Amino acid sequence: MRKLDFAPLYRSTVGFDHLSSLLDAVNRSDNNAQSYPPYNIELLEQDKYRITMAVAGFTTEELDLQTEKGTLTVKGRHNDDGAQHNYLHHGIAARNFERRFQLADHIEVTGARVENGLLHVDLVREIPEAMKPKQIPIGNGNGKLIDLNKDDRNAA
Secondary structure, three states, X not given: OOOOOOHHXXXXXXXXXXXXXXXXXXXXXXXHOOOOOOXXXXXXXXXXXXXXXXXXXXXXXXXXXXEEOOEEEEEXXXXXXXXXXXXXOOOOOOXXXXXXXXXXXXXXXXXXXXXXXXXXXXXXXXXXHHHOOOOOOEEOOOOOEXXXXXXXXXXX
């Protein structure tokens, strides 16, 4: 197993120390990951995403979506109808599943729907106002602040 060295990252950033443990966890889960059910992750536009999973044979009542602590969990549990089947060939996967997705900061699930055997989960990145870039005023030495947002080109 390869170990990544994050020392160069730590020299120029603050607060990303949890990154190495997150990447290690993702690497471990990738090595043990199941391929069922297949899924796509799409970037629809800036800050809007969609996860699409093939869930043919599952009803909406048999699917469960939850978010907790930055993790989206999708579960599919078939209700046992108790009927005995005499399959000559059983090629349709009808097994239960649980798939987890690590969500980045400020990613929220905005909706989910099942359409033509596909589960679509829509996500959006909503950055709080307090975290958006803002202009910082600079003083000129005599206690007055210079307003950087003001257009001073016409003042001369």
